[in-house]
Amino acid sequence: MADPPRRTVSELIRHLRGLGLLAPWLAWLLAADILLSLMLPLKFLKPDLAYNLSSRIAYSVWRWIQYTFEKQNGAVITSSGDKLPTGESAIVVSNHVSWSDFYMIQALAIRAGMLGRCRWFAKVQLRMVPFLGWGLWVMGMPLVSRNWLKDKAELDRVFNGITKRRWPTWLISFSEATRFTQKKYLESTEWCSANNKPQPRHLLYPRVKGFVSTVQHLRKSPHVKAVYDLTIAYQRGKQWHVGPSMWETLSCPRLSEPLSLGGKGYKFHVHTRRFELGDLPEDDEGLAKWLEQRWVEKGEWLEEKRKEWAASR
Numbered sequence: 045m046a047d048p049p050r051r052t053v054s055e056l057i058r059h060l061r062g063l064g065l066l067a068p069w070l071a072w073l074l075a076a077d078i079l080l081s082l083m084l085p086l087k088f089l090k091p092d093l094a095y096n097l098s099s100r101i102a103y104s105v106w107r108w109i110q111y112t113f114e115k116q117n118g119a120v121i122t123s124s125g126d127k128l129p130t131g132e133s134a135i136v137v138s139n140h141v142s143w144s145d146f147y148m149i150q151a152l153a154i155r156a157g158m159l160g161r162c163r164w165f166a167k168v169q170l171r172m173v174p175f176l177g178w179g180l181w182v183m184g185m186p187l188v189s190r191n192w193l194k195d196k197a198e199l200d201r202v203f204n205g206i207t208k209r210r211w212p213t214w215l216i217s218f219s220e221a222t223r224f225t226q227k228k229y230l231e232s233t234e235w236c237s238a239n240n241k242p243q244p245r246h247l248l249y250p251r252v253k254g255f256v257s258t259v260q261h262l263r264k265s266p267h268v269k270a271v272y273d274l275t276i277a278y279q280r281g282k283q284w285h286v287g288p289s290m291w292e293t294l295s296c297p298r299l300s301e302p303l304s305l306g307g308k309g310y311k312f313h314v315h316t317r318r319f320e321l322g323d324l325p326e327d328d329e330g331l332a333k334w335l336e337q338r339w340v341e342k343g344e345w346l347e348e349k350r351k352e353w354a355a356s357r
């Protein structure tokens with residue numbers, strides 16, 4: 045153990061290091077958002093071109109931050125499950141544990157050649173943020189309020205780009221709508237027992253409306269072939285289901301080295317399952333049940349992973 049003053053110095057160095065890594069990326073993010081905002085007229089005149097250009101700009105921003113996480117900060121992301129085909133459009137659903145979930149999904153998107161084509165469900169309030177929010181809008185991010193009636197026009201706009209214009213897309217949502225915490229887990233358990241639903245382990249019961257609406261719209265589109273069901277798991281040292289904070293992912297070197305060697309001791313894993321869209325149930329109720337079943341299975345998978353990691357120490 046370092047004595048307190050030395051620890052303070054090393055903490056200071058870490059923060060400075062984080063700022064050094066982050067500042068040039070933030071400058072590029074701002075430039076990218078200004079470029080994207082300037083493309084707003086193009087979006088109406090040449091929507092396909094605007095989509096392609098904005099995908100390239102987004103790619104550069106996301107690839108850079110992924111490089112910082114994996115290469116500069118030493119995060120080792122492991123994966124298992126179905127291999128995802130290259131260049132395939134899909135509906136992507138995932139559990140949500142930590143800020144760093146974004147990196148897990150991006151790592152898969154890079155391997156599948158779809159990083160620039162990722163579109164995330166984001167909060168509608170972001171549209172008010174100058175440049176950043178406008179950039180998201182130009183890119184065709186679905187900006188939603190989680191009130192599905194209010195969001196209908198927005199979703200139609202996003203779905204139209206995909207179904208009518210055949211834009212290649214990974215449409216990604218965290219189906220639990222919020223990050224996993226113990227408090228939320230208890231709330232979810234109470235809700236499930238009151239509503240006679242199964243409570244999945246290590247997860248929150250998923251919100252089904254957005255998923256059902258997405259599948260019902262996009263299944264009409266021949267190039268969207270699959271649903272990817274992702275399960276994200278973390279461990280920090282001996283602590284299960286703990287991911288790093290945003291600032292840690294940016295500032296800490298050696299994220300995946302064991303604690304005993306002076307690293308941060310994080311394990312990052314993502315498990316993939318691929319389902320043909322054509323094999324999903326036709327009706328809304330069946331789709332809701334289908335998603336519920338995925339979540340129950342994810343919970344079982346997570347419990348197996350927890351045991352495996354606990355045994356491997």
Ligand SMILES: *[C@@H]1O[C@H](CO)[C@@H](O)[C@H](O)[C@H]1NC(C)=O
Binds near residue numbers: 092093096212
């Ligand atoms: C957009 O990119 C796709 C390939 O991903 C290409 O087929 C299409 O022609 C491009 N459209 C425009 C207008 O650049």
